[in-house]
Amino acid sequence: MIGEIIIGLIGFTFIVFGYLIWKKEKISLLHSYHYDKVTNENKKAFCIISGIGVTIIGAGLLITSIIIGITNSEWSFVAFIIGFIIGLIMLMYAGLRYNN
Numbered sequence: 001m002i003g004e005i006i007i008g009l010i011g012f013t014f015i016v017f018g019y020l021i022w023k024k025e026k027i028s029l030l031h032s033y034h035y036d037k038v039t040n041e042n043k044k045a046f047c048i049i050s051g052i053g054v055t056i057i058g059a060g061l062l063i064t065s066i067i068i069g070i071t072n073s074e075w076s077f078v079a080f081i082i083g084f085i086i087g088l089i090m091l092m093y094a095g096l097r098y099n100n
Contacts, residue, residue: 034099055087057083060080063080
């Protein structure tokens with residue numbers, strides 16, 4: 001029970017951070033070396049892609065915690081793995097595309 005709550009809270013935190021990066025363009029929530037070469041013209045696009053990536057990771061964690069709470073199945077981590085891979089790809093794409 002405690003594990004599901006902790007995973008859910010971490011997921012919710014990621015979703016909030018992702019939202020702030022995506023919608024509010026709080027680029028400073030990322031470490032500075034992730035955005036130090038992003039130009040002002042590319043900041044909005046970088047924040048959108050990075051924010052969505054972080055949000056997807058958080059959603060995967062939140063879905064995982066819900067599935068664990070309902071089914072107590074180890075297969076629930078598939079949601080985390082899928083969310084993590086998609087989110088990481090988006091973060092890497094944003095970094096490679098805009099932080100050169």
